[in-house]
Amino acid sequence: MDGDRAVDDGRTPTLDAPPVRLRAWRPDDAHVVVEASQDPLIPLVTTVPRTADPCAVDAYVARQRRRLADGVGYSFVVATADDDHAVGQLSVLLRDADHGRVSIGYWVAASRRRRGYAGAALRVAADWALGLPGIQRADLFVEPWNEGSWRAAERAGFVREGLLRGWQRVGGERRDMYVYGRLID
């Protein structure tokens, strides 16, 4: 691993929104990736490894710390506001930024779910992203069965806009996705 490129470039902001804080990844956040690697869904829809092997986990953390420098977007740790303990991840992807759009993805470790973390993280991330220069829309994609995810999106002000049939390959199958959007006020 290239030492310089493993260092976050300092441009990932810290966004405080109790009960969560979004911030840049640190090497000591690896424990949350170890937990996520055992989840039945997260490794299928993200680059979280399917193994808790320390090399694979550390490589994931290093990739998150390079996401901005690599032009992919912002990768935040979702941490608890009170003790800064990593509980999940949230990405603000910039691939369609030239069209005024960002796309948001997220997960929360199973042991920390149903405490309002995803909803709070999504709200503060969307509020912040819609203030980036030229960005007027944030979107996200959720499978219809994933009620926790679409409820978190709705709690954060996203509106369901439709069903995209066969939109994404998940675990070898094409899956339908709800598309949710939030527009600049």
Ligand SMILES: CC(C)(COP(=O)(O)OP(=O)(O)OC[C@H]1O[C@@H](n2cnc3c(N)ncnc32)[C@H](O)[C@@H]1OP(=O)(O)O)[C@@H](O)C(=O)NCCC(=O)NCCS
């Ligand atoms: C989806 C996920 C991010 C939700 O995280 P969370 O921190 O538990 O969500 P929150 O606690 O903010 O809950 C948001 C809302 O969903 C509800 N909810 C949470 N999990 C739920 C579930 N399994 N079934 C039904 N409702 C659920 C909460 O009660 C809350 O409802 P409210 O807004 O009406 O109060 C988490 O379950 C997860 O990481 N799942 C695996 C990865 C994933 O699905 N990522 C999203 C891909 S689109």
